[in-house]
Amino acid sequence: xxxxxxxxxxxxxxLYVNVxxxxxxxxxxxxGMHGDALKIAVREAAQDGKANAAIVxxxxxxxxxxxxxxxxxSGHASRRKRLFIxxxxxxxxxxxxxxxxxx
Numbered sequence: 871x872x873x874x875x876x877x878x879x880x881x882x883x884x885l886y887v888n889v890x891x892x893x894x895x896x897x898x899x900x901x902g903m904h905g906d907a908l909k910i911a912v913r914e915a916a917q918d919g920k921a922n923a924a925i926v927x928x929x930x931x932x933x934x935x936x937x938x939x940x941x942x943x944s945g946h947a948s949r950r951k952r953l954f955i956x957x958x959x960x961x962x963x964x965x966x967x968x969x970x971x972x973x
Contacts, residue, residue, distance in 0.1 A: 884956035893921035
């Protein structure tokens with residue numbers, strides 16, 4: 871099991887991904903793993919949902935999916951978030967593994 875597998879929970883129509891948010895960063899980036907979560911840095915501050923929207927946008931770009939497929943399922947006001955990404959869970963998990971391998 872790779873590190874990223876600890877951050878993934880398969881679901882019926884997609885998967886859940888644990889995320890550790892790093893708002894207010896110099897540039898948006900996937901910074902590797904933070905325990906059992908993907909560490910994602912975004913420029914936006916953690917106020918009024920701006921960082922959450924930036925994390926969703928980052929994942930949309932990184933995974934090549936649509937905005938409708940990615941949502942913050944829990945942790946809206948916390949650094950620790952859980953995203954739900956709808957679609958083929960195997961394909962999405964493989965993309966996440968590739969992204970982490972490049973970090």
